[in-house]
Structure formats: structure tokens, C-alpha cells
Amino acid sequence: IISGIIGLLLLSGLIAGSYPALYISSFRPVDIFKGKEKTGNKGAALRKGLVIFQFILSIILIFGTLVLSTQLSHMQNAQLGYDKNHVVTFRTGSRIKSHSSFKNSLLEYKDIVNVTGTMIPPFRLNMMGGEGQIHWEGQELTKTPMVEITVDPDYSKTFGLKIVKGRFFSSDRKTDLKNAWVVNETAVKTMGMDSPIGKWLEVLGEKKVIIGVVKDYNFESLQEKIRPMAMKLSLNNQWICIKIKNNNIPATLKYIKTQWGIHSNNFPFEYNFLDEQINNLYITEQRMGTMFKYFGILAIILSCLGMFGLASFLSQNRTKEIGIRKVLGSKISGLIILLSKDFIKWVCYAMIIAWPIAWFLMNKSLQIYAYRINIGWEFFIVSGALALIIAVFSIGYQVFQTARINPIKALKHK
Numbered sequence: 001i002i003s004g005i006i007g008l009l010l011l012s013g014l015i016a017g018s019y020p021a022l023y024i025s026s027f028r029p030v031d032i033f034k035g036k037e038k039t040g041n042k043g044a045a046l047r048k049g050l051v052i053f054q055f056i057l058s059i060i061l062i063f064g065t066l067v068l069s070t071q072l073s074h075m076q077n078a079q080l081g082y083d084k085n086h087v088v089t090f091r092t093g094s095r096i097k098s099h100s101s102f103k104n105s106l107l108e109y110k111d112i113v114n115v116t117g118t119m120i121p122p123f124r125l126n127m128m129g130g131e132g133q134i135h136w137e138g139q140e141l142t143k144t145p146m147v148e149i150t151v152d153p154d155y156s157k158t159f160g161l162k163i164v165k166g167r168f169f170s171s172d173r174k175t176d177l178k179n180a181w182v183v184n185e186t187a188v189k190t191m192g193m194d195s196p197i198g199k200w201l202e203v204l205g206e207k208k209v210i211i212g213v214v215k216d217y218n219f220e221s222l223q224e225k226i227r228p229m230a231m232k233l234s235l236n237n238q239w240i241c242i243k244i245k246n247n248n249i250p251a252t253l254k255y256i257k258t259q260w261g262i263h264s265n266n267f268p269f270e271y272n273f274l275d276e277q278i279n280n281l282y283i284t285e286q287r288m289g290t291m292f293k294y295f296g297i298l299a300i301i302l303s304c305l306g307m308f309g310l311a312s313f314l315s316q317n318r319t320k321e322i323g324i325r326k327v328l329g330s331k332i333s334g335l336i337i338l339l340s341k342d343f344i345k346w347v348c349y350a351m352i353i354a355w356p357i358a359w360f361l362m363n364k365s366l367q368i369y370a371y372r373i374n375i376g377w378e379f380f381i382v383s384g385a386l387a388l389i390i391a392v393f394s395i396g397y398q399v400f401q402t403a404r405i406n407p408i409k410a411l412k413h414k
Helices: 002-025 029-034 044-077 099-107 122-127 155-159 185-191 249-263 274-280 283-317 319-327 332-366 377-403 407-412
Strands: 087-091 112-118 133-136 147-151 163-166 180-184 200-203 206-214 229-233 239-244
Touching: 044 283, 044 332, 044 377, 087 274, 099 112, 099 239, 099 249, 112 147, 112 155, 112 249, 122 274, 155 239, 180 185, 180 200, 185 206, 185 229, 206 229, 239 249, 283 332, 283 377, 332 377
Parallel strands: 147 229, 180 206
Antiparallel strands: 087 239, 112 239, 133 200, 163 206, 180 229, 200 206
16 A cells, blocks of 8 residues: 555656646747747646636535535434434343343343343344245235344333334233234235234244234334334343433443343343444445545645646736736726636536536435435535635635735736
8 A cells, every 4th residue: 555655646746747847848948048938828728627627526525525424414313213322232142041030130220211132133133134935814925025023022112113003012911922923014015904903924934913013113224125024022032222311321331231240151241332333334424425525625625726826827927917907996806806707717617517427426326225315406505605615715815915916016027
């Protein structure tokens, strides 16, 4: 990597130095000594073209950064259909001597709201999905993708799931353990059932009766649409999810760790917060957003340098014109507008070219998300406004200095 960076720097320096070196070497020495060589208008189109190109890149990167940041914020703050806040999760399985004893000991603490066991926390259910032979009442055997998970009776209460039909599992009803499904709304729609309660459903060879329907919730990344899901009851699960109060969290975690030490089989206590794990699902988007941000800053700096250099060059060429205009009564504000309008015009050209490209690229990028934002006019307005502000900032000082130059000195300028 280091050798590649050094090589890139050397190549960039060679390319950057080649143009002025070749350009100057093309001058005839006799003409130079006689003062006949003037560089004022040579290469003007190239200079303007390069500045416009720099701003095209800057606007595309600004546009992309805004879109990706908004999409990431949308995914991190979206309503998932369940309560993800202040939920501590960790794996149990065979690490615990008795799930029921461990759960009861946790519920004794005043700052622990609920405790539930599950096959796997909500955001990781995509690991458990797949094609399976699904059979339901009124339908022949079919291969329909359906997620099957195990939960305990406190699952819906811990995560705040909404029951839209029927009921959730109950520890008081012994038949729930062997003969009951709770499905989500998408599963009901997939099966085409108007009244699912009491009808049987066979998932991967297990035939049970549907006792309840939960409102759809996003149990996977927002890159995926909600899939059909069937829950069954189990009292011995692989994961524990603990809903805690948001006050005095360190003391609550200390209590959980103490109980873990009592009830576990000498395993270390390793926990995570559910909301942090969900945010980690979007680490790729975070990295891409950071990359766009840094490249955008770099492109803006280069655009500022290019614009400032061109403003300095053109201001020097128009110094005598400025002096004449001031003698004839022009005000500084009018001269600033005169000197700035060409630069603003170039930025507007860059916007017209950059916006369609940026929209196309970002629209393609958002296609991978099942739940995505709409690219509205605000992204075009903000990116364009930022580009104009950057341009004005780049040329402002130089234009102002040129506009307020002493007319006598300006008229003597060669």
C-alpha cells in the first residue's frame, strides 16, 4: 500500500509538472526576450473545463454523501415494529444449568423489566430462514419460504409485539408447547387466510394450530422485506434477552453478571445491547458514507484551489479594466458581481451535468434496500447551494481585493 501511494504521488507530480514544462519549452527564446509571448488567453478553455470538472465531481460526492447519510439514518432510526432499546442479549444454551432458575433470579431485580428466551435475537433471524415444505389447511404441499423460530411466553411482552388476532403463547396452557403456532401478518397473507385462528399449519414436518397473529416487525436488516414467519413455544432456548430500565444501567449489568456466575457452567459473561447490534448490520453503509465524506472533502479542497487559482489569474488580466471602470464611477459591489458572474455560471454548468449523474448513481445504489428513502428535490438544492457557497468562498477574497484596487495603480498595470 505504501509503495502504491508513493508511486501515485510520483505519477501525479509528473503529470502535474508536464503541462507547464512542455508549454513553457514551446516558447521561442527570442520572442520571450522581446516580450512577445503572452499567456493570457492560451489554455483558457482547458482551465475553465478543469474547474467545471472539479465541481462536477464535488457535487456528485456531496450529493452521494447526503443520500447515503439520510439512508443510514433512516435505517438506524426506523420503526422496526418492536422495542430494541435497553435490551441486553447473550447466548445461553448449555452454558446455563437451569433456564427457568436463571430467568426467575433475574426478574427479582427492580430494574429488570422483562426476560425472554429465544432461538436467536430478532435482527439475526435471516440466519434461520430458508426453503421448506410448508403445508396449510386448504393448500397442498408446497415449497414456500418461511422462517421458523422458538420463543418463550414472555417474548411478545419483552419486545412489545402487537397481537392483531388471537393470542400469544401462555405458560398456563400446556397445549401451547406441542400444538400451537403464532405467525406474522405476512405469513397470513402468503397463505391467503381470512380467518387463520384455529387452522392448522405444517412447517418443516411439524403440524400445529395457529393461535395468534402478530403485527409484522422487521426481524432482519432493512435491506430485506419482511418474510413469512412462524413461532413455536420452547422453554429452553439458545439466547436470553433482558429488557432493563434506562436508569442505573451499570448496577443492573453487575447484577446480571453476578447471577450469570451463579447459574452458568463457568462460562465468561459476554453480552451485547440489541440496538448496537442492529446498528452494526449497517457497517457497510457507515464505511461507504465515511468514504464519500472524505473523498468529498478532498474534491472540495481541490475545487477551491482550482477556483482560487483561476480567480487570481483572471483578476490579474483584468486589473487595468477594473481601474478604468472605477475611474468611470463603478462601485465595488458592481465590480464584485462583474468578476464573480463567470465563476457562478461555471458552477451552474457543473450542477446541470452533475445532478443527473448523481441521481442515477444513487438511485442504483438504493435499489439493494427493501426500505429506502426517496431522492427528493432537497438533495439537489442542498448540493447545489453548497457548491455555490464553496465557489463564492474560494473566489471571494481575491475578487474583493481586485475590486478595491487603487485606480491609479490599476491603470499602470501591464
